[in-house]
Amino acid sequence: MSDAHTTAAPDFHTRVAEAIATPGLTAAITRATLRQYEGRKAILPELGRPLEIRELAAKIKDHTLANLDRYLSLFVENVQRNGGQVHFARTGEQACRIIAQIGKDRGVRRIVKVKSMASEEIHLDHALEADGFEVVETDLGEFIIQIDHDRPSHIVAPVIHKTTPQIARIFERVIGTPYTEDPQMLTMAARAYLREKFRTADMGICGCNFGVAETGTVCIVTNEGNGRYCTSRPKVLVALMGLEKVVPTLADLAVMLKLLAKSATGQRLTTYTNLMTGPKRPGDLDGPEEFHVVIMDRGRTGILAGEYREVLRCIRCGACLNACPVYRTIGGHAYGGVYPGPIGKLITPLLEGMCEHKDLPNASSLCGACLDACPVQIPIPEFLIRMRDDLRQRGQMHWFQRLAFRMWRIGMKSKFLYSLGSRMGHIFLDGLLARDGWHSKLPPPGNVWTDQRDFPAMAPRPFHRMWKDLQENP
Amino acid sequence: MPIGWESIVLGVSQEEFIRSIREAIGNDRPLVELPSDREMARVVKAGGDVVDRFCAMAVDAKMRLYRVAGEAALVETIGKVLADIDAKSVLVTDEPLPRRDELVRAIRDDGRQIVDLREDDCAFTADAGITLARMGIAETGSIVIRSGSDTRRLASLAVPEHIAVLREGQIVPDLLDWAATLGSPMPANEVLITGPSRTADIELNLVMGVHGPKNVHVVLVAQGGPA
Amino acid sequence: MKVSLFVTCLTDLFYPDVAVSVVRVLRRLGVDVDFPKQQTCCGQPALNSGCGDDFRAVAARMIDVFEDSELVVTPSGSCCSIVREYFPVTFKDDPIMHRRAVALAAKTFEFIEFLEKKLRPDWSKWDLEFPGVATYHYSCHLRGIGITDEAIRMLKRFRGLEYRQLEKMDQCCGFGGTFSVKYGEISGAMVRDKVANIRKTGAEILVVNDGGCTMNIAGACRREGFEIKVMHIAQMIDQAMAATEQRRLVS
Numbered sequence: 001m002s003d004a005h006t007t008a009a010p011d012f013h014t015r016v017a018e019a020i021a022t023p024g025l026t027a028a029i030t031r032a033t034l035r036q037y038e039g040r041k042a043i044l045p046e047l048g049r050p051l052e053i054r055e056l057a058a059k060i061k062d063h064t065l066a067n068l069d070r071y072l073s074l075f076v077e078n079v080q081r082n083g084g085q086v087h088f089a090r091t092g093e094q095a096c097r098i099i100a101q102i103g104k105d106r107g108v109r110r111i112v113k114v115k116s117m118a119s120e121e122i123h124l125d126h127a128l129e130a131d132g133f134e135v136v137e138t139d140l141g142e143f144i145i146q147i148d149h150d151r152p153s154h155i156v157a158p159v160i161h162k163t164t165p166q167i168a169r170i171f172e173r174v175i176g177t178p179y180t181e182d183p184q185m186l187t188m189a190a191r192a193y194l195r196e197k198f199r200t201a202d203m204g205i206c207g208c209n210f211g212v213a214e215t216g217t218v219c220i221v222t223n224e225g226n227g228r229y230c231t232s233r234p235k236v237l238v239a240l241m242g243l244e245k246v247v248p249t250l251a252d253l254a255v256m257l258k259l260l261a262k263s264a265t266g267q268r269l270t271t272y273t274n275l276m277t278g279p280k281r282p283g284d285l286d287g288p289e290e291f292h293v294v295i296m297d298r299g300r301t302g303i304l305a306g307e308y309r310e311v312l313r314c315i316r317c318g319a320c321l322n323a324c325p326v327y328r329t330i331g332g333h334a335y336g337g338v339y340p341g342p343i344g345k346l347i348t349p350l351l352e353g354m355c356e357h358k359d360l361p362n363a364s365s366l367c368g369a370c371l372d373a374c375p376v377q378i379p380i381p382e383f384l385i386r387m388r389d390d391l392r393q394r395g396q397m398h399w400f401q402r403l404a405f406r407m408w409r410i411g412m413k414s415k416f417l418y419s420l421g422s423r424m425g426h427i428f429l430d431g432l433l434a435r436d437g438w439h440s441k442l443p444p445p446g447n448v449w450t451d452q453r454d455f456p457a458m459a460p461r462p463f464h465r466m467w468k469d470l471q472e473n474p
Numbered sequence: 475m476p477i478g479w480e481s482i483v484l485g486v487s488q489e490e491f492i493r494s495i496r497e498a499i500g501n502d503r504p505l506v507e508l509p510s511d512r513e514m515a516r517v518v519k520a521g522g523d524v525v526d527r528f529c530a531m532a533v534d535a536k537m538r539l540y541r542v543a544g545e546a547a548l549v550e551t552i553g554k555v556l557a558d559i560d561a562k563s564v565l566v567t568d569e570p571l572p573r574r575d576e577l578v579r580a581i582r583d584d585g586r587q588i589v590d591l592r593e594d595d596c597a598f599t600a601d602a603g604i605t606l607a608r609m610g611i612a613e614t615g616s617i618v619i620r621s622g623s624d625t626r627r628l629a630s631l632a633v634p635e636h637i638a639v640l641r642e643g644q645i646v647p648d649l650l651d652w653a654a655t656l657g658s659p660m661p662a663n664e665v666l667i668t669g670p671s672r673t674a675d676i677e678l679n680l681v682m683g684v685h686g687p688k689n690v691h692v693v694l695v696a697q698g699g700p701a
Numbered sequence: 702m703k704v705s706l707f708v709t710c711l712t713d714l715f716y717p718d719v720a721v722s723v724v725r726v727l728r729r730l731g732v733d734v735d736f737p738k739q740q741t742c743c744g745q746p747a748l749n750s751g752c753g754d755d756f757r758a759v760a761a762r763m764i765d766v767f768e769d770s771e772l773v774v775t776p777s778g779s780c781c782s783i784v785r786e787y788f789p790v791t792f793k794d795d796p797i798m799h800r801r802a803v804a805l806a807a808k809t810f811e812f813i814e815f816l817e818k819k820l821r822p823d824w825s826k827w828d829l830e831f832p833g834v835a836t837y838h839y840s841c842h843l844r845g846i847g848i849t850d851e852a853i854r855m856l857k858r859f860r861g862l863e864y865r866q867l868e869k870m871d872q873c874c875g876f877g878g879t880f881s882v883k884y885g886e887i888s889g890a891m892v893r894d895k896v897a898n899i900r901k902t903g904a905e906i907l908v909v910n911d912g913g914c915t916m917n918i919a920g921a922c923r924r925e926g927f928e929i930k931v932m933h934i935a936q937m938i939d940q941a942m943a944a945t946e947q948r949r950l951v952s
Binding site for chain 1: 708710712713714715716717718720721724736738739740741742744746747748749750751752753755758759762786787790841842844845869871872873875876877878880881882883884885886887888889890891892893894916917919920921923924
């Protein structure tokens with residue numbers, strides 16, 4: 001699925017159709033997500049009381065959000081006390097400009113970057129490249145995405161939509177690696193290429209899994225080690241942090257860490273849990289000389305103020321993606337935003353505009369697997385329903401549907417109408433169109449159903465007409 | 475350069491930022507009470523087989539574990555590891571490793587070069603890096619590496635083989651216990667290492683040593699025992 | 702014990718035999734069953750579509766209809782979860798209705814949940830037999846009401862029944878109510894995946910305990926020309942109990 005463009009088809013249904021039509025995509029995504037899904041289920045019981053710990057984590061987040069002004073101030077104070085600098089960006093553009101300016105002022109040319117969802121939101125790479133910086137993504141998956149001009153399809157595993165031969169061709173084309181389908185050799189080729197970038201980079205950019213208020217610490221977790229490189233070797237470090245990433249104390253960080261990797265990939269912890277507090281200390285042989293944290297709003301205060309505040313609990317583990325049958329079927333690109341999957345169906349409308357993304361909250365069967373998986377128990381199904389209602393109140397519901405449900409309501413409020421209506425439906429719809437108790441073709445909007453499968457005719461006698469017999473002949 | 479002056483021009487001031495958060499939260503803040511500690515999230519209690527659990531978890535995370543009865547055996551064990559990996563150049567930190575002088579001598583006697591810690595790229599050229607781990611966490615099998623003037627962060631990262639020396643007495647039961655030992659002052663960097671560097675990005679095939687070491691050797695020195 | 706049957710609109714209109722089985726099974730287990738005749742629907746389609754106001758109107762009516770019931774039992778997990786999870790939530794700004802909604806939620810049970818958690822009959826007395834090979838699809842809304850493997854435990858009680866686990870048993874079949882007529886391509890792909898996994902088990906019976914899932918999966922099986930008997934666990938228990946009674950009559 002490598003394409004030379006980064007824009008997706010504008011229409012959700014089109015993107016979905018493309019995804020479903022892509023051979024092997026559903027299978028690849030299902031394989032990867034199932035592995036992580038089963039991994040999570042297998043390891044969570046190790047926590048003893050996983051449900052209670054998830055409830056605690058949700059409470060920690062809710063408490064922090066309810067007092068975010070206080071905790072964020074404390075965080076800032078402690079970052080500064082340890083020699084770091086803090087910048088505040090209301091918008092994505094501001095964040096990009098701040099980071100670019102930091103780079104310009106220090107004569108930065110080469111930037112190495114750790115995966116950060118926040119940076120994807122603001123298209124940071126493009127902005128910096130437009131300003132003449134060389135930006136190198138260093139997570140293997142993100143690196144592949146970058147050199148192929150593609151977009152990631154999963155929060156944690158960005159290239160699960162790509163096959164090994166596809167990746168081999170990309171490496172051959174862009175970095176001159178002799179064609180090989182051996183993942184070990186491809187990975188080592190990336191290692192050699194990126195190692196030199198790490199060694200010579202002027203600036204490192206990372207995201208922030210958690211910002212600890214009591215110490216001014218930025219914590220990031222990775223498996224590959226690129227996170228440590230980017231935050232240890234270059235002289236300048238910039239951490240981009242959404243304002244909701246704060247947790248109060250180190251003990252709270254420990255609680256979150258117990259849940260994060262287990263929920264994401266079924267690991268106890270990721271290989272590297274990296275805590276950074278300010279620039280290097282006098283005498284340290286390595287470490288950044290400058291430590292910058294760019295705290296970003298970009299619509300988060302709007303979510304904080306609104307009815308979907310709990311969405312800000314999200315720790316970006318991807319567990320909901322792995323559990324979601326819709327995500328498994330259509331993959332990440334179809335969602336058309338930075339955040340795919342169940343949480344993306346809420347975050348994208350909330351950050352980028354509800355009316356522009358009204359398909360997202362609607363394209364869910366509300367199965368609840370996401371809530372089941374979420375380490376901080378975000379009530380995703382409930383919020384999806386709420387957002388559908390919100391969209392209706394903003395006039396985004398087709399008048400026909402509105403009318404249909406008005407009439408349905410009238411019918412359901414009267415047993416007589418319900419009974420009569422169903423009787424008429426059986427006599428006319430079933431009577432005229434059904435064959436052997438089944439419909440293979442219904443008129444609109446029923447055709448959306450029958451395009452995919454048959455629809456049953458109603459039973460000759462509904463239960464409410466059988467009850468009398470059951471009373472007499474139990 | 476005044477802190478953040480340019481960013482106030484490019485971004486917003488702290489005051490404004492915090493004010494907008496306060497406004498968003500509103501006046502009737504929901505009361506979300508937290509318990510006084512996080513003990514309900516504890517997985518491993520003190521006492522019992524904390525060391526055994528550490529060993530089991532570390533091995534499960536694909537680290538190589540060597541239990542040595544005392545400091546004397548430490549030098550020999552590290553020597554064997556270096557021989558196994560055929561290390562030609564070795565990075566040894568200035569940290570207070572047990573028997574450090576003896577270790578350095580033994581490495582040189584084996585014909586291996588010890589790189590200069592102060593040389594900027596030393597970690598990029600060494601075949602192995604030997605560091606101290608200040609702590610081990612039994613819950614997850616993690617070792618804890620801290621930055622300081624006697625070490626390099628890259629000593630446990632840029633080398634293909636990382637050898638970490640850990641004393642059994644430094645193993646704590648749970649992540650909560652580790653968190654409690656951090657504090658003022660915080661080091662510039664502290665990292666929990668739970669295995670060798672790895673990725674599964676290419677069609678879920680697990681490959682080790684993608685950026686960090688492909689092997690982590692934990693030499694676990696027992697309490698007491700021959701000094 | 703007295704229960705009121707909440708038949709649900711889909712079961713009422715499409716699968717009334719399931720409800721008949723529910724009644725017969727409960728009566729055999731000594732439960733008194735009545736049927737508040739004014740019932741229609743729990744309102745789920747409106748809720749899922751974002752027509753919260755229409756949902757509230759229909760939910761309010763249902764609360765009225767079941768006000769005097771001691772216990773409410775329904776053969777559909779999704780409708781049960783709507784009552785338990787969303788009835789209270791939708792009336793959160795109306796203290797009186799909220800209280801009534803909470804009361805209804807507290808006394809409403811899904812069928813197998815009712816058997817396994819409330820009634821807990823002594824199944825050994827029944828000597829249930831049901832020869833065949835069966836597999837089971839875990840309907841999504843059972844998650845929200847705390848039902849996990851109760852149905853599988855029940856299936857394992859039938860003598861002569863071989864139970865084969867369905868791959869990705871708990872993955873949604875793609876019904877989702879209005880989802881199936883709004884996002885047909887996704888829904889269709891999901892149900893075809895489900896049928897493929899059912900085929901793989903080689904089972905002759907598919908146990909599904911929800912009207913929506915049944916419509917969806919049975920419709921997809923039919924479209925593919927794949928014949929399998931789709932049953933609600935209530936129907937299996939009913940049949941097995943009737944067979945036991947017959948055996949005892951003869952002897």
